[in-house]
Amino acid sequence: MIYCEAEKTIETDRLRLRLFRESDAKDVSTMCNNYNIYKSTLNLPYPYPIDSALSWIANHEENFNQDRMYELAVTDKNSGKLFGAIAISNQKQHRNGEMAYWIGEEHWGKGYGTEAAKAMLEFVFKEKKYHRVYARYFKSNPASGEIMKKCGMTYEGTLKDHVYKNDSYEDIVYYGIVNPLQR
Template identity: 60%
Template structure:
């Protein structure tokens, strides 16, 4: 993982994580306007419009510069194609943050979420000096949990019927990692 502070990019073997631009709104809307992504995320609306993408993207640079939230497009290192997005929150009071991600359905199963999340973990622990990083997923989305396991995160607990999605309650499964655990 290589972090470029000036350009706010993270480069991995196959990916470049970069700030989203207004020009990405069409691709974001196309990928997010998918029921299979909506049903596995806490906050994405459905249907998902280009206006949703633009209003989301316009906050990224200010949030990044204010050290509130670091949101990156997950893109192909060679072609620049947008695969998804990954975010890292910043709770300065507790020196921790949450990782959240989504990958367009056509790109599932290629390890992009894991590769991007490994880079974000390193960004959190090395660049931002976090003490802890955590993530959570719906019980109905075990693929997201496998990403967390591959990162070496430990299961910390299950919040039973914690959120309501489409008139049903979902368990949220929490995983976490302390900076010293990754050695």
């Protein structure tokens, strides 16, 4: 992982994580206007119009600059093609944050989510000195949990029937990791 503070980018072997731009809004709207993504996310609206993408993107740079949240586009390192998004909140008082991500369905199964998640964890542990990161997923979306496991996160518990979505209750599964650099 290579972090460039001036550009607010994180690079991996295949990816560049960068701030979203207004010009990404159309691609974000297209990828997120997908029932398969909507059904496995907590707060994503459906349908997902371009105005939702624009309002979501509007505060990313300020959030980053103020160390409130790091919301980055997951893109191809060479072509710049958008694959999805990854974010980690900053709960400064507790030196931890929650990680969340989505990858466009046409890019599933290629390891982009795992590669982006590992890079974000390294970023917040090395650069932002977080003590801990946690993440959660709907039990009905085990692929998200596999990303967490591949990043070294461990199972912390399940909240039974915690969310009511699409006329049914969903279990929420929590994973977490303590900064390995602080042990």
